[in-house]
Amino acid sequence: MFRWLLNFLGLAPNPRPTARQRTIADSWTAERTSAAPQSTPARSVSAQKKQTSASPEALNAAQFTPIGDRDLKEQAKNLGSAWSNPWFGRRDIIPPADDPRTQLIDRAMVTHGFLTREELADIHAVGEEMSEYRPDTVLVSHRANQLVAEATADREELKRQKKAEAEERKRQREEEIAERKRTDIVFLGRGVSKGLADRRANVEELQKNNLPVLATPGELAKAMEFPIPRLRWLAFHTVAAERVHYISFTVPKKSGGERVLSAPHRDMAAAQRWILENILEAVPVHEAAHGFVRKRSTVTNAEPHVGQEMLVGCDLEDFFPSITVFRVMGVFEQLGYSPAVATILALLCTECPRRKMIYAGQTFYAATGPRALPQGACTSPALSNLVCRRLDSRLTGLAKQFGANYTRYADDLTFSGSGDVANMAGWVIAKIRHVVADEGFTLNRKKTRVQRPNMRQTVTGVVVNERPGVPRKLVRRLRAILHNAQTTGLAAQNRENHPHFESWVEGMVSYIQMVNPSQGEPLRAALATIRN
Numbered sequence: 001m002f003r004w005l006l007n008f009l010g011l012a013p014n015p016r017p018t019a020r021q022r023t024i025a026d027s028w029t030a031e032r033t034s035a036a037p038q039s040t041p042a043r044s045v046s047a048q049k050k051q052t053s054a055s056p057e058a059l060n061a062a063q064f065t066p067i068g069d070r071d072l073k074e075q076a077k078n079l080g081s082a083w084s085n086p087w088f089g090r091r092d093i094i095p096p097a098d099d100p101r102t103q104l105i106d107r108a109m110v111t112h113g114f115l116t117r118e119e120l121a122d123i124h125a126v127g128e129e130m131s132e133y134r135p136d137t138v139l140v141s142h143r144a145n146q147l148v149a150e151a152t153a154d155r156e157e158l159k160r161q162k163k164a165e166a167e168e169r170k171r172q173r174e175e176e177i178a179e180r181k182r183t184d185i186v187f188l189g190r191g192v193s194k195g196l197a198d199r200r201a202n203v204e205e206l207q208k209n210n211l212p213v214l215a216t217p218g219e220l221a222k223a224m225e226f227p228i229p230r231l232r233w234l235a236f237h238t239v240a241a242e243r244v245h246y247i248s249f250t251v252p253k254k255s256g257g258e259r260v261l262s263a264p265h266r267d268m269a270a271a272q273r274w275i276l277e278n279i280l281e282a283v284p285v286h287e288a289a290h291g292f293v294r295k296r297s298t299v300t301n302a303e304p305h306v307g308q309e310m311l312v313g314c315d316l317e318d319f320f321p322s323i324t325v326f327r328v329m330g331v332f333e334q335l336g337y338s339p340a341v342a343t344i345l346a347l348l349c350t351e352c353p354r355r356k357m358i359y360a361g362q363t364f365y366a367a368t369g370p371r372a373l374p375q376g377a378c379t380s381p382a383l384s385n386l387v388c389r390r391l392d393s394r395l396t397g398l399a400k401q402f403g404a405n406y407t408r409y410a411d412d413l414t415f416s417g418s419g420d421v422a423n424m425a426g427w428v429i430a431k432i433r434h435v436v437a438d439e440g441f442t443l444n445r446k447k448t449r450v451q452r453p454n455m456r457q458t459v460t461g462v463v464v465n466e467r468p469g470v471p472r473k474l475v476r477r478l479r480a481i482l483h484n485a486q487t488t489g490l491a492a493q494n495r496e497n498h499p500h501f502e503s504w505v506e507g508m509v510s511y512i513q514m515v516n517p518s519q520g521e522p523l524r525a526a527l528a529t530i531r532n
Contacts, residue, residue: 064106064107064110064111064117065107066111067107067108067111072104072107072108075104076101076104079100079101079104082101085099085101087099087101087102088101093127093130093131094123094124094126094127094130095127096124096127096128096131097120097124097127106120181228181229181232182228182229183218183228184216184217184218184228185217185228185231185232185235185340185344188232188235188236188237188343188344188347189236189237189238189347190237191237192237192325192343192347192371193343194339194343195329195338195339195340195342195343196217196339196340196343196344197340198338198339198340199215199216199338199340200215200338200339201213201214201215201336201337201338201341202336202337203215203336204336205335205336206335206336206337209282209283209335209336210282211278211279211282211283211335211336212278212279214337214338214341215337215338215340215341216338216340216341217231217340217341217344219341220341220344220345223274223278224271224274226267226271230267231271231344234267234268234271234348235344235347235348236347237325237347237352237371239352239366239367240357240364240365240366240367241354241364241365242362242363242364242365243365244351244354244365245264245265245267245268245351246262246263246264246265246268246351246374246376247262247263247265248260248261248262248263248354249261249263255447259375260353260375261375261376262351262374262375262376262377263376264374264376264377268348269378271348272348272349272377272378272379273378275345275348275349275379276378276379276382279332279335279345280379280382280383280386281294281382283335283386285382285385285386285389286385286388286389286392286393286396287396288392288395288396288406288407288408289385289388289389289392289407289408289409290407290408290409291381291385291408291409291410291412292381292382292384292385292410293385297514298409298459298460298461298462298515299462299468299514299515301407301408301409301412301414301459301460301462302407302414302459302460302462302464302468303464303468304405304407304416305405305407305414305416305457305459305464306464306465306466306467306468307464307465307466308405308416308417308418308422308457308464309417309418309419309422309452309453310415310416310417310418310421310422310423310425310450310451310452311414311415311416311450311451311452311457311459311464312414312415312416312425312428312429312432312448312449312450312451313412313413313414313447313448313449313451313459314412314413314414314415314429314432314436314443314444314447314448315411315412315413315443315444315447315448316411316413316436316441316442316443316444317441317442317443317444318442319384319410319411319441320372320373320374320375320380320384321353321369321370321372321373322372322440322441322442323372323373323383323384323387324350324370324371324372325346325347325350325370325371325372326346327387327440328345328346328349328350328373328383328387329342329343329346330342331346331383331386331387332345332346347371348379349373349377349379349380349383350371350372350373350374351371351372351374351377352367352368352369352370352371352372353367353368353369353372354366354367354368355368381410384410388408388439390439391408391435391436391439391441392406392408394435394439395408395413395415395432395435398431398432398435399415399417402417402420402421402424402428403417403419403421404416404417404421404428405417407459409460412459412460413432413436414459414460415428415432425450429448429450453465456471458471462515467516468515468516469515469516469519470511470512470515470516470519474508474512475512475519475523478505478508478509478512478523479522479523479526481493481505482505482523482526482527482530483526485530486526486529486530489530490502490505490530505527506527509523509524509527510524
């Protein structure tokens with residue numbers, strides 16, 4: 001009945017307090033009473049009022065006379081609706097003892113033995129204490145809510161501030177990246193960009209060699225008259241490229257098979273031409289190198305070997321593909337350029353062998369080997385001579401030890417000598433092979449040959465048995481063509497359907513005249529007669 005009444009009146013049902021709970025409540029009340037300031041008159045009056053209204057003696061005994069359930073319900077109905085009571089449903093306060101509904105509830109609880117008068121007095125005393133200190137509690141709670149709100153606002157402001165700072169940093173970084181892309185080069189692909197951060201150039205070495213003094217990518221781009229983005233695009237290295245800077249095609253080799261040539265596109269060709277004219281041609285090559293050098297030719301390459309008892313010819317296998325991008329970087333760094341500039345120059349002068357592939361409907365050119373000198377770039381011959389300077393120096397020193405001669409035309413190595421060295425061909429070849437391997441190259445065993453005086457000795461197509469000359473078969477063929485052309489015309493002698501036959505004939509006559517003027521002058525006169 002009591003639990004139903006409490007629920008009906010909106011009070012939370014609480015079990016009957018134990019003796020320990022009553023003891024704690026009494027002691028808490030006593031402590032609160034004793035802790036109040038004694039010097040404040042208002043506090044003393046309030047305490048007196050509390051003691052008067054809430055003490056067991058102050059409670060009217062008639063309030064606690066037993067009451068039956070019927071009378072209890074009847075009196076509760078006479079009190080009106082519970083919703084009109086200001087204390088109904090409040091779980092944060094204890095109703096005052098003078099409230100009619102509270103008095104009816106107290107009487108019912110005493111009637112049923114749930115509480116005693118003394119316990120009710122203690123409960124109402126606690127309620128009065130709570131009512132007295134409630135304004136302070138509300139104030140503290142309000143202040144706490146304010147502090148929480150302020151802290152939340154501060155956190156939101158700090159969050160907004162940090163977000164704004166992050167956005168500003170992001171904007172500044174994007175601007176820095178855009179500016180760096182416009183004015184600098186810091187990355188050109190995986191595996192080749194290590195030296196781009198080093199801008200230290202050997203200015204004294206560059207000035208000594210009369211080379212352009214360049215230390216940064218910006219200075220290089222300005223000297224080459226290329227915008228930085230264009231220079232980056234030309235030099236960028238990727239394994240699978242969507243576009244390449246070369247047109248590749250094949251030509252047949254004299255020894256069989258095919259040779260892959262790579263012709264650079266316009267911008268790449270312009271960049272390589274600048275490198276050749278402003279840097280590579282200003283660097284002297286070794287005196288033993290005769291290929292792709294001004295005022296030197298196959299004739300100057302063959303002249304030191306005329307009339308020798310022994311002639312050893314060797315060929316370097318995969319000559320241009322063996323000169324990788326890192327060896328080219330080393331050449332430019334030795335000239336005095338910073339690693340950053342050397343990296344860009346090396347990437348402009350090298351390329352990977354590639355194969356056309358289609359993946360997901362898109363065309364890619366996939367690298368099938370390391371980046372190296374392409375056959376077809378104007379810079380490749382000059383760079384090969386610079387890469388081989390140490391090789392030429394070592395082989396020249398080896399030849400001088402035995403009074404022999406050494407020359408190199410591109411990938412063709414030639415040794416010759418007379419006397420004791422003529423009987424040491426096997427030893428010479430072994431020493432050449434060891435030096436060549438030590439310098440990062442490989443001899444082509446199939447093209448290694450030894451030539452004696454009792455056979456035709458040729459060096460880069462020039463016969464050197466007694467004097468520089470052209471093979472007789474070629475001279476006789478040209479003599480016959482020119483002789484027959486005097487009656488039938490030159491075009492009628494084009495039995496092999498050569499596309500530019502007349503130019504070919506004129507070129508061969510000029511070549512023979514260069515090698516051996518005594519052989520070439522009669523042919524030149526015959527050609528002039530035909531034209532007239």
